[in-house]
Amino acid sequence: MGLLVFGRTPAEVAVAAGAAGADRVYRVPGSDAPGYHPETFGASAAALCQAVAPRAVILPHGPLGLDLAPRLAFLLQAPWASGCAEATVEDDKIVCTRSQVGGKVVVREAYSGLPVLLTLRPKCVDTLAPADRPSAEILDVPVASASGDRHLVFQERVTRPVGVVEELEQAEVIVSGGLGVGSVEGFTQLRELAQALGGCLGASKAAVDREWAPRERQIGLTGTAVAPRLYVAVGISGAIQHLAGCRKSKVIVAINKDATAPIFKYAHYGIVSEWEKVVPELLKQVRAS
C-alpha cells in the first residue's frame, strides 16, 4: 500500500503512514506551492498510477476526491465507483457498496480489471489503531510533464474563521436540532445541553435553511458527516440526507413528538414527547450527575 501526498510532506507523514499500514509515501515534487491545482495534480496522480499499477486507488469522497477521481479515471481509462460506503475484495473482483438517492438506495457492484478508482465517504470505515510498523519509505512521483493549469488558475484559499467542521468531526457528543426545534432560542437550549455533555451543537439542513443555526453546523450528506459516541437528535424527522451524515454514530438518541418519524428507525433510544419538556429535564439530570 502506498500513500500519495500533495503539498508539503514532513517526515511525520511517513511515520504515521507506516503506523497506519502504508509501505510507501509518494511525494509530488513542486506540489508544495499553496492551493489545489487540478490538472497538475491529476497528471501527477496518473503518472504514479501508470508507474506502480495499483489494483485500487482510493480517494476521499470530498472536495479533493470528487474533483481528482474523475480526472484520474478518465486519464487511466479506469472505472470510478463514486460514493462508496464499503469496498471488499472477492475473488479477483473489487466489490463496492455505494449509496444512491441521497443514501436511500444501496447498490453493490463488482469491478474487474485494473485499476479501480473509489471515492470513499467519510466516517464509513472504522480506523484501526496505529500499529508498531516501520516508517514508510518516501519516494518522489515521476512526473512526466506537468503542463500546469493554464485554464484553471488557482488564486487563493479562503478558510472559514473557526474550525466548526473539524470540531464536529472530532466531537464525542453531538446534540443536533431540526425543524421541530422551531426557533433560534430553541437552539440556545440545545447548545446548553451539548455543553453540559461535553459536546457540541449540530443542526439539520431544514434548521440551517431557516437560519436557526449557522450553515457550518449542518450534519448530513451535503453538510458534515459525523460519527460521535453519542448523537442526540432533537426535533429531527430523519430525512435520509441527514441520516447519511450521522447514522454511523455509536449511540443515537431521538427526541421527537411524532412517533412515526423515520429517525426512530435508526435510533437506539427514543423519547416520543415534546422536546421543550424533555430537554430541560435532561439538562438537570446531566448537571446533577
Next chain:
Amino acid sequence: MSPINIAVLVKEVPDPEGTFSFDVDGRAQTAHLPRVPSLFDENAVEAAVQIKEQCGGRIVALCCGPAEAERTVRYAMAMGADDGVLIEDTERAWDSLGAACLLAAAVRRLGGFDLILCGREAADTGSGLVGPYVAQMLSIPFLTLVTSIETGDGAFHVRRLWEGGEDVFACIPPVLLTVCAETNTPRYPTVLKVLGAKKRPLQRWNAHELAAAVPVPPARLLGRYPSAAPGNCDFISGDSAEALAQGLFSRLRERKVV
C-alpha cells in the same frame, strides 16, 4: 464581459423523496413516483440565467432521458433558457458514463459554448461523473463543487468547496463547472413563463443517431436495494418529562456513553 453562450445539462429523476424499490436484477421500480428536475441542476440553470442577465448571450438546456423528460427541459426554458434539446433515451438513467457520452456528443454538435454548467451530482445516481466526463470528452477544463461564479476580465471567477473553506480560481473559457446548492436559490418560473416555454420549439434528438457507440458500464451490478433501517429503537416510557429524562439518562450511563 461580452455575451456568453451557455449550455446547461439537466436530468429528470424520480422524486428522491419517494419510496424506491428494485426488482431482483436491481432495476428501479419507480414508475409510481413523480418525475422532477434533479435538485442541483436547478441551481445550474439559475446560475446560467443570472450570468445571462449580467452579460447577455444564449442558454441551451440539454437533457438525456425518456420522451417525458421534455417537461424538465421546458422547466429550464421557463426559468430562462432560450433553447432546449432532448436526447431521447431510455437506457441511461443509472448509467452515468453512457449519459456523459451522449451529452458530450450533443454539446459537440451544437458547438461554440463559453460555459457549460450542470449540477454537482444527479439526485438519483449521486455520482457526480457526468460533468467531469463531458468536459474531458470535449477536452475542455472543468471544476467541480462550485459555490459561486462571477464574470469579468475575460474569465470566470469561481469559488469551489475545499476542506474548511473554499478555493478561488480564475477560469479561462471555455470551461465546465458543476454547481452546488450554495451557489444560489433557484427561481420559481411565473405561470406566464411556464406557458410561454410550452409554445417554444424544442429539438428532439435520437440517442442512436447522436453517438454510434456508447461505452458499456464498467461494473457488473450485483444488486440494488433500498437502504435498510436497523429499526431496533428502545422507546423510553414514563408518565412525566422528568421520568423520561431519567429513564434515558440511566440507560446512557449504563451504556457508558455519558
